Amino acid sequence: MHKIPTELLDAQGALTPEAVIGVVGAGAMGAGITQVAAAYGHQVLLYDAAEGAAQQGIDKTAQGLSKLVAKGKLSQADADQLCGRIQAVNTLADFAPVDLVIEAIVENLEIKQKVFAELESLCRPHTLLTSNTSSISITSIAAPLAQPQRFAGLHFFNPAPIMKLVEVISGLATAPEVAQCLYATAKAWGKQSVYASSTPGFIVNRVARPFYAESLRLLEEGAASVATLDALMRDAGGFRMGPFELMDLIGHDVNYAVTSSVFSAYYQDPRFKPSLIQKALVEGGRLGRKSGQGFYAYTETAGALVHAQAKQAVNYATAAPAPSEILLEGNLGPAQALITRSQAAGIPMHQRANAGRTQDGLLRIGDACVALTDGRMASERAVVEGISQLVVLDLALDYAKTTHLAIAAADSTSETAVTQVVGWLQALGIQVSVMEDTPALVVMRTLAMLANEAADAVLQGVCNPQDADIAMQNGVNYPRGPLAWAQEVGLARIYQVLAHLQASYAEDRYRPALLLRRKAYSGGVFYE
Incomplete structure (x- = not known):
């Protein structure tokens, strides 16, 4: 348990603007975090061991705010009030009145432990102690403390005033009420908070x-x-x-x-x-x-x-003629929107039932047979499934809108067949990059591995599925959360891609996460 004075908490459990914040480290991250806290209305004390660095951090914040004022995004009065709430201090002893400390200094365990040991002796018993570390164990930093229950990770992303995500990281001893208060406080500051446990890399990294x-x-x-x-x-x-x-x-x-x-x-x-x-x-x-x-x-x-x-450094295929007609056997699964685009482009299409050799269907364009990648090299798949002149398509986030797509052909596929597929995609307004024959191509391979890692993090209790997706979208600007995107593509399909990657390379690197494997076989989802 860790008791936080109720008068410092609002109805949502966040620290009120009356709480005093202390930031250790006036570099880019520390100064950015200081700005975020001051913008909410907190008085913020900024300390840096380097002489004059704290004031320099405040000056840089003022310069950044002046640019916002010039663009009409912030009034001069608001900028002046924000900077007026930030005070440079000369020693850690000046942190005696603070209610929350956020450390943003060098990534060195011994230095961080020394700083927090000193802070623990100086700050009041209720003061929350947090580190902005991106890679060091929260449990390790807190280990020497007499009250490790009040210590947690509060990981902002650079630049802190702009990036939405904050990872609230619990070590072995972190009290639940401390993590809850930090989560609510970051949210009140306009951030997207997620919970994580202290494991290497937390969620995003x-x-x-x-x-x-x-x-x-x-x-x-x-x-x-x-x-x-x-x-x-x-x-x-x-x-x-x-x-x-x-x-x-x-x-x-x-x-x-x-x-x-x-x-x-x-x-x-x-x-x-x-x-x-x-x-x-x-x-x-x-x-x-x-x-x-x-x-x-x-x-x-x-x-x-x-x-x-x-x-021009991008390898785009040269222009090729559009096909006079196409033949669709079954459907192309997630890539079916390409058929809709083909119809809109006025390319005649015939359709018949899937021959049953592939999970989805095949598109026949002249000599070429086209299928969505299943994680195998096209050359292997062509032999195993007895498909002549095979060309495989990469994944796209949105096949209805994509302007660029990768393809790869089996070694046995003729140049004529590849050109026929290129011409078809170009007729749909899609630039084509012909890759070497490689397992799962680019986007499909990357999504499968991102979803696999997120699933493993969920399995190990690092975070829940929703927070995994929120973290990746808000921490590194992914277009979709990897688990939600994998669900849309189909978890059975993603599992199959990983299994084929693992078979192709014979490496443990591509082993499917047990949770993903279970969901794939059960037909389950990570969340609705």
């Missing part, structure tokens, strides 16, 4: 690993170029940024360190294995935007860093 890892692996295998993989994840997958663009933005030193940390914390589980390609970039100092070179080179244009590469 764990579940997100496949987003980077699978495209890195595809690049290692020569399946497609960096620009092509990024474009497919944006245009077909609906992600705001492709994985290589995002790694360049985050910084390869940071992204690689997080992956390595999670990999080590899970005792070298192959699901989290770092990439040698990214390791080489870090070793070569090619850290992304901040160094001017990563997967892309960057030049400064109008004060902003932009890709030096032209859009």
Whole structure:
């Protein structure tokens, strides 16, 4: 139990604006968190061990607010009042009156433990102690404390004033009422709160690993170029940024360190294995935007860093003629909207029953047979199912609207057959990237692995299914929560893709999570 004075709590259990907040660390995260708390009406004390850093953090906040004022998004009076609620302090002893401490300093366990040991001796017994750590165990940080029940993780995402998500992380000793108060407080501050338990990576930094890892692996295998993989994840997958663009933005030193940390914390589980390609970039100092070179080179244009590469770097298939007619056997499952688009494009279609060789159906275009990927290489599937001239389609977030799609062909498929499929998709207004024959292609592979990791996190009690999806949508701007998206595609289909990936690579990296396997076989869902 941990008693929080009732006069500090509102009807929803959140800290009232009268509660005093203390922030340790005036870097980008600490200053951003300070702004969020002050915007709600709290008095905020900001401390940094570096002389003058706290005031510099306040000055930077004021500069950022002035830009909002100039754009008409904030009044000057409100900006002045917000900054007036922030005070730089010189020592941790000045935190004696605070009701909530949020630490945002270097990711070092010993340093954090030392800071919180001092804070515990200085702050009042009811004061909530929290860390913004993104990778260190909450249980470990709290272990030396006399009252570990009042300690929790409060993980904001950068930039804190803009990003919606806050992970409220409980260690072994965290009192439930502490987590509940922090959840309600973050929500009152305009954030989307989720609960998580203290495991490596929490929710976002764990579940997100496949987003980077699978495209890195595809690049290692020569399946497609960096620009092509990024474009497919944006245009077909609906992600705001492709994985290589995002790694360049985050910084390869940071992204690689997080992956390595999670990999080590899970005792070298192959699901989290770092990439040698990214390791080489870090070793070569090619850290992304901040160094001017990563997967892309960057030049400064109008004060902003932009890709030096032209859009032509994306591998689009050359123009091909539209087919005179198509033949559909059964349906294309999640890709059935392509048939609707084909009809709208005026392409004559004939239809007959599914021959039963595939889970869904086949589309015949001239010599070509087209099917949605099931996770196998097209060459393997063509032999096993006896389908000649096979071309497989990648997944899209919305086949009714997608403007770009990946395909791959079996080695036995002729160039003529591939061209016929390309012509059909181009007639629907879809740019086509022809990949090397690889299991599950790009978007389908990535979704399957994201959903698998989210399902495993749910199974292990890290979070519930809803919070897993909320975290990924609000923490890293995914277009859909991976579990909800997997349900829409079909959990049996996602399980099949994972099983085929595991068989193709003979690696434990692709093992289906037990919860996903159970849902696939039972016909269940993660949530309605």
